[in-house]
Amino acid sequence: MFEFIKKSRGILGMNSRNLEYIRPYNRACAKKLADNKLLSKKILKKNDIAVPALIAQIKTLEDLDIFDWQSLPDSFVLKPNRGFGGEGIVVIYGRKKNRSDAWIKADGSIVTIDDLKNHTRNILDGSYSLSGIPDIAFFEERLKLLKLFKPYAFKGIPDIRIIVFNKMPIMAMLRLPTKESRGKANLAQGAIGVGIDLASGVTTTAVLGKQKIIEYIPGTRLLLSGIRIPYWMDILTLAVRSQEISNLGFLGVDIAIDKERGPVILELNARPGLAIQVANLDGLKGRLKKAVGIKIKTLKKGIRVGMDLFGGEIEEELEEISGKKVIGTVEKVKLIGKDGKEIEVEAKIDTGADWSSIDNELAKKIGFTETIEEFEKLKMPYEKLKNLDKEKRWEIYKNIPDIASTIPVKSSNGYTYRPMINVEFIMDSIIVSTKITVIDRSHMQYSMIIGKVNLKKFLIDISK
Amino acid sequence: MNETSFSMSPILTFFLNTGVPFETIKLILMLPIIATFIAFLRQVVGIKAFGIYTPLLITFAFLATNGIKYGIAIFIIIILIGMLMRIALKSFRLLYLPRVAIMLTIVALFILIMLAFSGSLKRTGLASVSIFPILIMITLVEKFIAVQIEKGDRAAIFLASETLVISILGFYLASWEALIHFIIFYPWIILLTIPLNIVLGKWTGLRLNEYLRFGEIIKKS
Numbered sequence: 001m002f003e004f005i006k007k008s009r010g011i012l013g014m015n016s017r018n019l020e021y022i023r024p025y026n027r028a029c030a031k032k033l034a035d036n037k038l039l040s041k042k043i044l045k046k047n048d049i050a051v052p053a054l055i056a057q058i059k060t061l062e063d064l065d066i067f068d069w070q071s072l073p074d075s076f077v078l079k080p081n082r083g084f085g086g087e088g089i090v091v092i093y094g095r096k097k098n099r100s101d102a103w104i105k106a107d108g109s110i111v112t113i114d115d116l117k118n119h120t121r122n123i124l125d126g127s128y129s130l131s132g133i134p135d136i137a138f139f140e141e142r143l144k145l146l147k148l149f150k151p152y153a154f155k156g157i158p159d160i161r162i163i164v165f166n167k168m169p170i171m172a173m174l175r176l177p178t179k180e181s182r183g184k185a186n187l188a189q190g191a192i193g194v195g196i197d198l199a200s201g202v203t204t205t206a207v208l209g210k211q212k213i214i215e216y217i218p219g220t221r222l223l224l225s226g227i228r229i230p231y232w233m234d235i236l237t238l239a240v241r242s243q244e245i246s247n248l249g250f251l252g253v254d255i256a257i258d259k260e261r262g263p264v265i266l267e268l269n270a271r272p273g274l275a276i277q278v279a280n281l282d283g284l285k286g287r288l289k290k291a292v293g294i295k296i297k298t299l300k301k302g303i304r305v306g307m308d309l310f311g312g313e314i315e316e317e318l319e320e321i322s323g324k325k326v327i328g329t330v331e332k333v334k335l336i337g338k339d340g341k342e343i344e345v346e347a348k349i350d351t352g353a354d355w356s357s358i359d360n361e362l363a364k365k366i367g368f369t370e371t372i373e374e375f376e377k378l379k380m381p382y383e384k385l386k387n388l389d390k391e392k393r394w395e396i397y398k399n400i401p402d403i404a405s406t407i408p409v410k411s412s413n414g415y416t417y418r419p420m421i422n423v424e425f426i427m428d429s430i431i432v433s434t435k436i437t438v439i440d441r442s443h444m445q446y447s448m449i450i451g452k453v454n455l456k457k458f459l460i461d462i463s464k
Numbered sequence: 465m466n467e468t469s470f471s472m473s474p475i476l477t478f479f480l481n482t483g484v485p486f487e488t489i490k491l492i493l494m495l496p497i498i499a500t501f502i503a504f505l506r507q508v509v510g511i512k513a514f515g516i517y518t519p520l521l522i523t524f525a526f527l528a529t530n531g532i533k534y535g536i537a538i539f540i541i542i543i544l545i546g547m548l549m550r551i552a553l554k555s556f557r558l559l560y561l562p563r564v565a566i567m568l569t570i571v572a573l574f575i576l577i578m579l580a581f582s583g584s585l586k587r588t589g590l591a592s593v594s595i596f597p598i599l600i601m602i603t604l605v606e607k608f609i610a611v612q613i614e615k616g617d618r619a620a621i622f623l624a625s626e627t628l629v630i631s632i633l634g635f636y637l638a639s640w641e642a643l644i645h646f647i648i649f650y651p652w653i654i655l656l657t658i659p660l661n662i663v664l665g666k667w668t669g670l671r672l673n674e675y676l677r678f679g680e681i682i683k684k685s
Contacts, residue, residue: 004675007682013670015507020668087614118557127560127613189616213680278677281684 010286012274021288025165025249026270033246034270038081038138040246047245049238050264052077052256057138058120069113070100072139078116080128081136086186088128090119091142091156106155106183144259148230151222152176155183159256159266160196160229161276162239163284165249167296168306169236170287172196173279174203174229178218187275192217194224195280199311201232207278235263236303242268244299252276324459325428333448336424337366338402345448347427349460353451355407355420356434359441362448368421372438374400375419382408382415393417404435411439430457473651491524493647493654494638498523500657500664501637502630507664510671513627514607522604522627523634525597532635534593536628538575538601543624545571546608547617560613567605575602 012021026034033040041051055076058064074095080088092111096102101113122128123137149158156177163170173193177183180190187193187210194206206224208214216222229235239253242265252272255263277284287310296302333347335358343365347356363372378396385393386408397406397419404420420435432454441447472480479489502519505511513519526535549567558566575598604627612620637643647653675682 004682008670008675008678011670011674011678011681013668013674014510015671016668019666115557121559125560132610188619211677211680274674277681281681283678283681 008283010283011277012284012288014274016285017271017274021165021250022271026251027247030247030249031270034248034251034268035082035084037079037083037267038136040268041140044242044245044265044268047241049241049245050261052143052258052264052266053141055139055141057081057136058124059136061121061124064117064120064124069116073141074103075142076139077142078119078123078137078139080123081138082129082133083123083135086184086189088119088123089184090116091183093142143256143261143264146230146257146259148227149176149257151220152217152224152227154179154181156181156185157256159185159254160235161193161269161272162236162253162255163272163276164239164243164251164253165288166291166294167240167243167299167302168291168294168309169198169239169303170291170306170310171276171280171282171284172198173276174227176217178208180209187273187279192224193275193279194227195276195282196229197311198236199307201229201235203227203229205279205281207275210275211278213278213281229257231257231263233303236307237299238263238265240299240302240306324457325430326459326461327428329460329462330446331427331450333450334426335362335366335448336426337363337368337421339367341366346446347448347450348446349455349458350449350451351455351460353449354453355437355451356454357409357418357437357439357441357449357451358423359444359447360438361442363421363438366423368402368438371400371402371419371421375403380417382417385417386415407437409437409439425454428458432457472648475651476648490644490648491527491638493651494644495520495524496654496657497643497647498634498638500660501634503661503664505630505633507667508669508671510673511626511630512623513630514604514611514623518604518607519627519630519634521600522631523638525600526631526635527638528597529593532632535597535601535635536632538578538598539604539628539631541574541578542571542601542604543608543621545574546605546612547621550609550612550617560609564606564609567609568602571602571605 033043038054038057041054044051055073056067056071058067072092076092078090078092083089090111091106092103093106094104096104096110103111103116105111120137123135126132126134129135143157145153145157152158153176158174158176160172160174162172173195175185175187176192176194177185178191182189185191187207190209192206192208192214195204196202197204203225206214208218215224217224235255235257238255239251242253243249243251246268248268248270250270250272252269254266254269256266257263274284290309291306294305296305327349329349330346331349332344334342334344336342343362345362360372363369375397378400380396385396388396393406397403400419402421404422406417407420408415409418418437418439420437422434423436424431424433426432427450434454441449476489480486498520499516502513502516506513506516522535522539526532529535529538546567549570553563553566579593604624608620608624611623670678
């Protein structure tokens with residue numbers, strides 16, 4: 001029991017969030033800015049921060065009466081200015097064919113001008129605003145879904161929530177809309193939250209709704225961990241910049257990635273929710289306590305320190321998460337050649353080389369003696385070969401037993417063509433089946449090098 | 465219940481002698497205690513309900529109805545009608561206040577029918593419930609609809625159940641003989657709720673339900 005309470009100390013609860021973070025760090029005027037979407041949009045834009053473009057706004061019932069609905073583009077989003085938790089937002093995907101007064105919503109249902117008018121009236125009435133006060137409705141550009149996210153997101157657009165404190169990114173999560181959340185990226189409504197490693201921008205653990213820990217998108221085999229968020233540095237920069245601009249000391253920034261425009265800020269949040277902790281399986285309070293005393297002078301340093309302090313500690317976990325093995329610059333490799341002949345060698349990992357290669361003698365040891373001897377016998381000069389096209393060249397070599405192809409290789413005495421053979425090798429328990437170049441490495445320290453084509457399943461740690 | 469059998473603080477005797485009804489004094493003294501109790505449930509246990517005002521009023525409505533079972537019955541009927549009417553009115557797409565007004569009308573009618581019905585069955589308990597507690601409970605409809613719109617059906621039902629639980633607990637707390645004796649004898653102890661609330665207001669620990677909510681994180685660390 002005592003242990004349990006001690007362990008929970010790193011978690012940020014509601015009481016502490018309100019009393020120790022929101023109250024002292026988020027001034028009333030800064031909170032007002034965050035709660036007013038139009039105002040925060042305007043101020044962010046003034047500071048050259050990318051935000052979804054504003055199409056039009058309706059402030060009063062008179063505005064509503066004279067509003068020209070035909071002036072709206074084919075796709076747009078209708079939002080309440082002071083809405084929260086994603087309520088009251090209507091996403092329009094396109095115009096209904098053959099009708100001038102109707103559009104199609106995210107779920108395929110039809111929305112008429114009358115529906116939109118009614119919804120706008122409800123917004124103006126304050127049905128979706130924080131305390132029921134009269135509100136403004138506005139139309140903004142609909143962001144386009146990034147290809148990467150397509151299989152993961154149901155209907156809506158995923159966004160990335162980042163907690164910023166003391167000019168540092170503290171914690172981040174990717175929010176994926178689901179069928180249950182009706183296309184909204186809101187965890188309270190049943191969206192998926194996926195934790196993100198701050199240092200790498202790669203997703204880690206995931207939660208469905210408020211509490212259920214999951215590994216895959218429900219009903220699919222889509223793994224939620226190991227997704228690399230594109231534009232990661234830009235996203236962190238945007239997040240910290242928006243804290244500087246908004247003056248919210250304890251800030252939750254929502255950033256979406258548009259297919260064409262890249263990362264844009266959707267919303268600033270003065271009262272960020274606590275579910276991000278479950279998505280990351282880590283407490284916020286522990287991180288906030290670490291961050292509080294550090295003096296951050298520049299934006300770059302804030303991001304750097306945040307990434308170092310709160311990300312990247314998960315090196316061993318990285319293998320699990322990314323599905324990639326972490327290897328050093330020299331690795332033991334078990335080479336499997338013709339007729340299952342095996343030999344274990346030390347190979348040099350060389351990201352400068354496109355293909356992997358082995359020494360002539362090594363190739364012979366694993367059963368390709370005949371191949372190499374036949375190849376050498378032909379003694380074709382490079383000058384002659386280089387002018388031939390692929391088919392002609394292959395015509396010369398195709399009768400050599402077990403040859404897979406040929407490849408030009410640069411060595412100390414100019415270019416030569418070298419044979420390639422099909423082998424399999426096992427490195428760090430992963431089996432790689434590949435074409436490999438056979439060259440003369442007798443004067444080199446390692447009889448095998450592993451090049452880029454065979455390194456896709458590995459991450460290299462130069463200090464290992 | 466024979467009031468004179470209580471041992472009583474001299475201040476209260478003074479009040480009674482000036483003609484303030486005992487029941488009124490009792491309820492007023494109970495109010496800060498119930499309020500503190502609700503604050504405690506929110507800050508330490510994590511039961512949210514519909515804020516502090518609604519569960520407080522419902523508690524007192526329960527105290528004023530003849531026996532808690534009628535109170536609970538009226539509460540549940542109001543919530544059920546709220547849910548049904550939302551479905552029924554959905555296709556009309558009405559604005560907020562007219563929608564609430566319609567719901568209030570239906571709830572009022574329904575309660576009227578219920579009162580008449582129970583009267584005809586000679587179940588006078590319900591029919592003799594005074595009108596103010598019923599009116600207080602009807603205002604619950606607005607709270608319920610507001611949450612329904614903002615956070616959806618599930619959240620509204622959840623918060624309504626929490627409100628019901630708090631109100632029932634509050635009812636039993638306020639009907640607890642020993643507590644009543646105590647505050648009648650030491651009415652000034654209600655002042656103790658102020659420092660108690662200062663402590664609650666500075667409480668930054670996890671709420672009990674947050675230990676549950678974040679259980680996975682605690683397990684993992």
